[in-house]
Each structure stands twice: as C-alpha cells, then as structure tokens.
Amino acid sequence: MQKKIVVVFHSGYGHTKKQAEAVAKGAQATLIEISQEGEITEAEWALLDEADAIVFGTPTYMGMASWQFKKFADATSKAWFTQKWKDKLFGGFTNSASFNGDKQSTMNYLFTLAMQLGGVWVGLGLMPSNSKAAQRTDINNLGASIGAYMQSPSDASVDEIPQGDLDTAVAYGERIAKTAARLS
Amino acid sequence: MQKKIVVVFHSGYGHTKKQAEAVAKGAQATLIEISQEGEITEAEWALLDEADAIVFGTPTYMGMASWQFKKFADATSKAWFTQKWKDKLFGGFTNSASFNGDKQSTMNYLFTLAMQLGGVWVGLGLMPSNSKAAQRTDINNLGASIGAYMQSPSDASVDEIPQGDLDTAVAYGERIAKTAARLS
Amino acid sequence: MQKKIVVVFHSGYGHTKKQAEAVAKGAQATLIEISQEGEITEAEWALLDEADAIVFGTPTYMGMASWQFKKFADATSKAWFTQKWKDKLFGGFTNSASFNGDKQSTMNYLFTLAMQLGGVWVGLGLMPSNSKAAQRTDINNLGASIGAYMQSPSDASVDEIPQGDLDTAVAYGERIAKTAARLS
Amino acid sequence: MQKKIVVVFHSGYGHTKKQAEAVAKGAQATLIEISQEGEITEAEWALLDEADAIVFGTPTYMGMASWQFKKFADATSKAWFTQKWKDKLFGGFTNSASFNGDKQSTMNYLFTLAMQLGGVWVGLGLMPSNSKAAQRTDINNLGASIGAYMQSPSDASVDEIPQGDLDTAVAYGERIAKTAARLS
Numbered sequence: 001m002q003k004k005i006v007v008v009f010h011s012g013y014g015h016t017k018k019q020a021e022a023v024a025k026g027a028q029a030t031l032i033e034i035s036q037e038g039e040i041t042e043a044e045w046a047l048l049d050e051a052d053a054i055v056f057g058t059p060t061y062m063g064m065a066s067w068q069f070k071k072f073a074d075a076t077s078k079a080w081f082t083q084k085w086k087d088k089l090f091g092g093f094t095n096s097a098s099f100n101g102d103k104q105s106t107m108n109y110l111f112t113l114a115m116q117l118g119g120v121w122v123g124l125g126l127m128p129s130n131s132k133a134a135q136r137t138d139i140n141n142l143g144a145s146i147g148a149y150m151q152s153p154s155d156a157s158v159d160e161i162p163q164g165d166l167d168t169a170v171a172y173g174e175r176i177a178k179t180a181a182r183l184s
Numbered sequence: 185m186q187k188k189i190v191v192v193f194h195s196g197y198g199h200t201k202k203q204a205e206a207v208a209k210g211a212q213a214t215l216i217e218i219s220q221e222g223e224i225t226e227a228e229w230a231l232l233d234e235a236d237a238i239v240f241g242t243p244t245y246m247g248m249a250s251w252q253f254k255k256f257a258d259a260t261s262k263a264w265f266t267q268k269w270k271d272k273l274f275g276g277f278t279n280s281a282s283f284n285g286d287k288q289s290t291m292n293y294l295f296t297l298a299m300q301l302g303g304v305w306v307g308l309g310l311m312p313s314n315s316k317a318a319q320r321t322d323i324n325n326l327g328a329s330i331g332a333y334m335q336s337p338s339d340a341s342v343d344e345i346p347q348g349d350l351d352t353a354v355a356y357g358e359r360i361a362k363t364a365a366r367l368s
Numbered sequence: 369m370q371k372k373i374v375v376v377f378h379s380g381y382g383h384t385k386k387q388a389e390a391v392a393k394g395a396q397a398t399l400i401e402i403s404q405e406g407e408i409t410e411a412e413w414a415l416l417d418e419a420d421a422i423v424f425g426t427p428t429y430m431g432m433a434s435w436q437f438k439k440f441a442d443a444t445s446k447a448w449f450t451q452k453w454k455d456k457l458f459g460g461f462t463n464s465a466s467f468n469g470d471k472q473s474t475m476n477y478l479f480t481l482a483m484q485l486g487g488v489w490v491g492l493g494l495m496p497s498n499s500k501a502a503q504r505t506d507i508n509n510l511g512a513s514i515g516a517y518m519q520s521p522s523d524a525s526v527d528e529i530p531q532g533d534l535d536t537a538v539a540y541g542e543r544i545a546k547t548a549a550r551l552s
Numbered sequence: 553m554q555k556k557i558v559v560v561f562h563s564g565y566g567h568t569k570k571q572a573e574a575v576a577k578g579a580q581a582t583l584i585e586i587s588q589e590g591e592i593t594e595a596e597w598a599l600l601d602e603a604d605a606i607v608f609g610t611p612t613y614m615g616m617a618s619w620q621f622k623k624f625a626d627a628t629s630k631a632w633f634t635q636k637w638k639d640k641l642f643g644g645f646t647n648s649a650s651f652n653g654d655k656q657s658t659m660n661y662l663f664t665l666a667m668q669l670g671g672v673w674v675g676l677g678l679m680p681s682n683s684k685a686a687q688r689t690d691i692n693n694l695g696a697s698i699g700a701y702m703q704s705p706s707d708a709s710v711d712e713i714p715q716g717d718l719d720t721a722v723a724y725g726e727r728i729a730k731t732a733a734r735l736s
Contacts, residue, residue: 038251062257062264063296063697064248067222071251080246086493087547098682098695099703104656105296108476112247112289115491115513120547123483125454130650132705132712143650145483145615151651153684160684179455179488184550247513270677271731282498282511283519288472292660299675299697304731307667309638314466316521316528327466329431329667335467337500344500363639363672366736406619430632431664432616435590435623441614448614473664480615480657 003180005029006047007173008040009057009093010069014158016059016095019150022166023055023093026173027180038071049079053089053180055173056113060096060106073113086118089183091176093148093169107146122179124148124172129164136162139171148172187364189213190231191357192224193241193277194253198342200243200279203334206350207239207277210357211364222255233263237273237364239357240297244280244290257297270302273367275360277332277353291330306363308332308356313348320346323355332356371548373397374415375541376408377425377461378437382526384427384463387518390534391423391461394541395548406439417447421457421548423541424481428464428474441481454486457551459544461516461537475514490547492516492540497532504530507539516540555732557581558599559725560592561609561645562621566710568611568647571702574718575607575645578725579732590623601631605641605732607725608665612648612658625665638670641735643728645700645721659698674731676700676724681716688714691723700724 005027011017017033024031032044048054058069065073079085092110094103114121123146129138141164142149150165152158189211195201201217208215216228232238242253249257263269276294278287298305307330313322325348326333334349336342375392379385379401392399400412416422426437433441447453460478462471482489491514497506509532510517518533520526559576563569563585576583584596600606610621617625631637644662646655666673675698681690693716694701702717704710 062261063300064254064257064293067251067255067258070248070254073246073248074251077246083493083495087550096695098680099651099693100656100701101680101682101695102296102300102656102697104652104654105293109248109289109293111479111489112286112514116247116286118493119491121479121489121491123487123489125451125486127451128650128653130653130703130705131707134705141651143648143653145654146480149652151682153682153686155683182455182552184552267677267679271734280511282496283467283509284472284517285496285498285511286472286513288468288470295663295673296698302677303675305663305673305675307671307673309635309670311635312466312469314469314519314521315523318521325467327464327469329470330664333468335498337498337502339499366639368734368736430625430629431668432622432625432661435619435626438616438622439619441616442619445614470664470668473661477616477657477661480654484615484654 003052004050005053005177005180006032006051007055007057008032008048010034010066012059012066015152015161016057018158018161019093019095019169020057022169023148023173026170027177034068034072036068038068040072049084051088053176055176056092056110058094058106060094060101060103063102063105065106065109076117080117083118088119089122089180090114090119091122091147095150095152097152097154099142099151103149111146122176125175126171137164139164140168187236188234189237189361189364190216190235191239191241192216192232194218194250196243196250199336199345200241202342202345203277203279203353204241206353207332207357210354211361218252218256220252222252224256233268235272237360239360240276240294242278242290244278244285244287247286247289249290249293260301264301267302272303273306273364274298274303275306275331279334279336281336281338283326283335287333295330306360309359310355321348323348324352371420372418373421373545373548374400374419375423375425376400376416378402378434380427380434383520383529384425386526386529387461387463387537388425390537391516391541394538395545402436402440404436406436408440417452419456421544423544424460424478426462426474428462428469428471431470431473433474433477444485448485451486456487457490457548458482458487459490459515463518463520465520465522467510467519471517479514490544493543494539505532507532508536555604556602557605557729557732558584558603559607559609560584560600562586562618564611564618567704567713568609570710570713571645571647571721572609574721575700575725578722579729586620586624588620590620592624601636603640605728607728608644608662610646610658612646612653612655615654615657617658617661628669632669635670640671641674641732642666642671643674643699647702647704649704649706651694651703655701663698674728677727678723689716691716692720
C-alpha cells in the first residue's frame, strides 16, 4: 500500500519552496506550506497526524530554522505530549545562500525535533561529489549526510538554483519513499 | 570603566525570567525581555547596539530556543549585515523541565548566532558538581560547560526552581562581567 | 525472522559496559567491545557487516566520544566508501559523570556517523520523567530523546549506577529490536 | 606585549597542515603537530600551558575530528581537572573533501572542548562570499562562522587547495591575534 508522506515547510522567498517541491516530487508527497505567521490549518494538522512519514523543510536564517518554522515546531508540542506521531519516519532539508552557512545547525535541530516526537530518521544516503572535477550540477555536490542541503546564492532568483541541489532533493524524496515502504 | 552588559531573553511562564534576573544580578546587566510576539522596542535595539556584552536567554521548547527568541534572532540579521555587533562578548543560558531535555541543542544555537554576529563567546567556566554527594543546591550540578543551564521540573512554580541552578546563573553573570572587563 | 542486532561500544572503566549490556539485553543483541587501543577483530567487523541494526556506545570524555571509539569510527570509512552498511538501522548511547556533561555532543556525533554510513536512526522514544516527584530510579529521568543517556557519578562504582538509567537502556534496546522488526 | 599563540593540530595527509601553517602565519603562532599516534611531547604540553591563546585544528574524518586529535583532547583532561587553561582564548579550524562534509560537527566539538577547559572562543568574524559571482578564491567562500573551514577535493594534492580557503585561514589567524591582544 502506498505510504502517506507529507512535506511541511516554510519558505521566505520561494527558494526553499522549490526544494520542498523537489523533495515532494521524489517522495510523491503532499505539501504543506507554513504561513508567514508560522501557522498551518487544522486540516493540515490532521494530514500530519495521518502521515506515515513527515519531512521538515526550512531556510537557514541566522544559523537556524526560520522563526516561522520554529513556531510550527513549538505547536507540535501537542503531538509530543500524547506521542501521537511516535514511530513515524522523519527527514529534513534546508537551504541557505552559502555553501555551509551553518546549515548543519538547522539540520541537527530538525533531527532533534523528530526525536522528541518519537520518530525514526532517514538521512540522505548519497555519496558526495567532491573530486576536482565535481560540479554544482552533481548530486550531493554540497556533501551532506543528515538530510538534503541546497545552496542558492544570495542574489539568485528561484530560477537560478543549482540543478544538482534540486536533483539531490528529488533523490532524497525517493529515498524517503523507499524507506517508508520498508517500514511496516 | 564599567562595561555595558545586556541580557536579552524570552520567558514563556516566568522560569527563564528568574534565570535571566540571576544572570543580570551577577553581571550587573540591563534586562531586555522579548515579548510574547517575539519583539523588542527600538530603544532596546539601541541598548544592544551600545552593549559591550550581550547574553542570550531562552527556554528550550521542543529541543530549541522558543520561536519568540528565534524571531528576535532573525531580526538581528540587520546587525549581521553591517556586522555592527562584531567583536562584542556573548554568552547564553537556557531552561527546561528535564535534566537534559536537549538543552545543549539550544545552547549550540545561541553560540552559532553569536558567531554569525562576529562575536567572542564566554562559557560557564565552572567545574561540575557530579559526585555521589552532589545536590541540586550545588553550583553547576547539571554539568554544563557552554553556558548556564537551569532545570525547573514540569510542575514547579517559579518559586520552586533548584537554588543551585539560580546560583549558577549568578556565578555565570559574574564571569561574563569579569571577562568583559578583560576585553578592551 | 529474528533480526541481527549488534551493540559495538567502548568502555573506559566498566560503567559504559554496564549500559551496553543493558541495551543488549533489551535488544537481544550481540556485544562487541572496542579495545583500549580502539580496535575490534576481523570476525567482529564481519558481524557488523551482517547486522540488521548497529548500536554505538561510548563514554563522553572531554565532551565527545572517547578516542578509542573514534578510532573505530575512522575505521568504518571502509564501510562508508562502499556504502555496505547503507540502510541498516542505527542507534546510540553514552555515559558520563554529570547530568549533562555535554552528552548531547557525543550523541549528535553518533547520529552523524550513522548518517554518513547511509543509515536510518531510531531515537529513545520515551517520555521524560521530570516532575517534582521524579526520581533517579525512573525511566528517562535524564530527559534524553536522541538515544539513551546514563549518568554515573564521578565516584560511583559500576554497582552504583542509577537504576533508572540502566532500565532506560534496556527499554531503548527493546525499542531498537521492535523498530528493526518493522524494517524489511 | 606580544601574546603567545599556539596552533595544535593533526593532519593525516598534509592538507590540514597547510591550513595550520596559514592560521599560524596570520596569528604569528607556534605550531604543534599531533603525531599519527595522537601524541605531543612534554615540552609541547608546557607550551600549551604557557599560551595566551590555543587554536585547535583537525581534519574531519567520518563526521568528526580525527581519532588522533581526540586522543590529544582526551589527554587535556589533566588541564581540565585543574582548570589550568581557564580563561585562555581558543579557536579552531577543520578541513575535509566536501563543501560541507559535516565540518560543523567537528567545529562544534572543538568549541565544546574549549568550553570544558574554561575558555573564551573567537569565531571567524568574516562575512561569507556567496553571491552568484563568488569564487573559490574568495575569503570565506565556504560561508563558515564558528571557525575556519577548508575544502580540499578528494583527489587534490596539498598544492591544489583552493586559495580562498588558505587566505581565510590567514585572516582567521590575524583575528585570533587581534582578539588575544584585546584580552588582558
């Protein structure tokens, strides 16, 4: 039976939304966008309750998930209190302007949140492309392991995101779907 | 000359405020409380601009600084962009209901934020009290190193916070003041 | 079919070994002890290759896994290079003398290692016991989420480890076994 | 008076050594190389005891400092026990083959170690070069904040390290020296 996968994300300027769409494409997932006030609807909370897998996405602002994402995360305390999301599969992704830009700080947090919620986490599972010949069009050229990273230059429009990072997001979505299928 | 130290914090239910007051007492610092909407006033931003040392404080909710603190942190991007807080001294503290409760996740973030802002960080600098005879009234009984930790049980009122953790906060404030005095 | 679970750990003075034995008891796992030179035998590497789930254990020394554990971790680069441990289930535990003692630093690393190896991570999945009435004999009294924590006072013998932390280790072992059984 | 700065590092294949030399050049620091057995001499421990500032350097192997660096770190427990390195200034740097490669994991650890030792930490303090026009020859093109990052492709010789990362290391050394001079 097809597993239900939900990607819940915040995007400030549209770049992280492109990443979310790429992950959702790979995972055949439903998308939930956290509003600029850090909120989602009751119907969207119900979708999360029913999901087999939940993927968190957020830009990295000032070294961490955006406040809007954190407001959503704080609101998951209800699900934490009853542990109703326990044993679900989780994953995460983030985007920032720099190659590093403290993205691992954000990703470690997405993982910690998932663990408080009683989850199981699936990482990227893709080898890095890091030889001298490596290109920004390669899969996992950024060399992530915990989840999917995207780097969109500070002056890049949403149409100028390195293709390799979008392809990485699709591949991560596929991996999440495969892992969800393995988990009874 | 007396250095200007500012403690900027969010508190959800008053416990972290007690910790903030204890740090401020030790450091002879000015207190700025982030509102329940994640905001501070223009006059308070000006105080931060003029500070020699800034101490961040927040509860740990769902494994990270509260969204209100993060909204403040996101708003420091203006100070980041011009690096106008560069070379200031920074420190941080956090409170949660469990002995651990992923407090280190929050503290690592407060540090990362300070580093993006171009700062210098001063840790707790107190040996842990962790023998069999150790008590919750001891200094650094929680065994922190990066900053000051406080553990207030989930059903404890603001008058029932372990004294050792409050004393630790005062001692950390003193250390921040001494380190600020050392930094020309 | 019974899944093969292996607990691979280093213990400096026997405390972490007690924790490893408790996890192994809960998970019905095989134990591999990393030597004081940071090594395991070829036969033990083969056991890891064949495992469905691998649990990492180490004391926290100076804020991180012991060097002996890290020497083992560095030697897993062979498994990383061929990704032959990809898709296995992973978990982790650590012990130190303080309530905190930067245990989360170690646990974040055990997770990062598992992610580089292409794994899936299962956290503790146990609510914290953190009310005023909480005792060191309670399950998850330390309030961990990423994996299992143990706190053995600096002057405690291996027979004086808080029972709640050992019980937590057993419960975590059981959770790992259940999650491994769910993962085809 | 000139402050005494010591860079203590491990290098597996010479790349991190180049980074160490660049930091030392910027800081006018003495270099101590940790052996392939994870050791330094008694005379070198004495140099660290006398230093005003200590800079830690290590490659990132399997998501963390090398075991040789960790063996050195474990041996600093003597300095921890007496807190004889308390109030010194600390910094750190790391190198790996990928743009990310979990370098932040290593850097967070170098910081945690410094905090256990009672230190004050100075981060990179350099804005990232992350526009579309950014080059690997730029200062802080990797977008670090906690310390200095270097990325040397997996098949790059020690003479093929991106110049911008070496220049970043020199600039970080200069910042450490300036900060040490500010700290009485």
